[in-house]
Amino acid sequence: MLKLLNVTDVYGMQVFTDAGDYFGDVEEAYLLNNKVSGWRIKATRNSFLTKILGGAKGVVVPHNLVKSIGDVMLISRAAVPAYEEDEESSSVTDSN
Secondary structure: OOOOHHHHHHOOOOEEEEOEEEEEEEEEEEEEEOEEEEEEEEEOOOOOOHHHOOOOOOOEHHHHHHHEEOOHHHHEEHHHHOOOOHHHHHHHOOOO
C-alpha cells in the first residue's frame, strides 16, 4: 500500500545515507513547478554532516538523490560532500 505524506510531515525527519551514516535532519523542502526539487538538510550534533562541514549549517540535497522516505529519509551516498580526513595533519611542513 502506498503511503502518502505531506511535505510538512517530512520536516524534522532524520536523514541517513544508504551506507547507514546519520546525515542530519530535514529542515525545508524546495519546490519547483509544484514538485519537490531538493531538501535542505541541517547539520545536527553528532551527525556525519557536522563532521564534514565543520561550521556550516547544512546542505541542499537534490530530490533525485533521495532513495526513500518513510520513518526516516534515505539518501544516496553520492549526496555526501567530498572531504579528506586529517587534512590539517597532512599539510604540515617543516619550516627549518
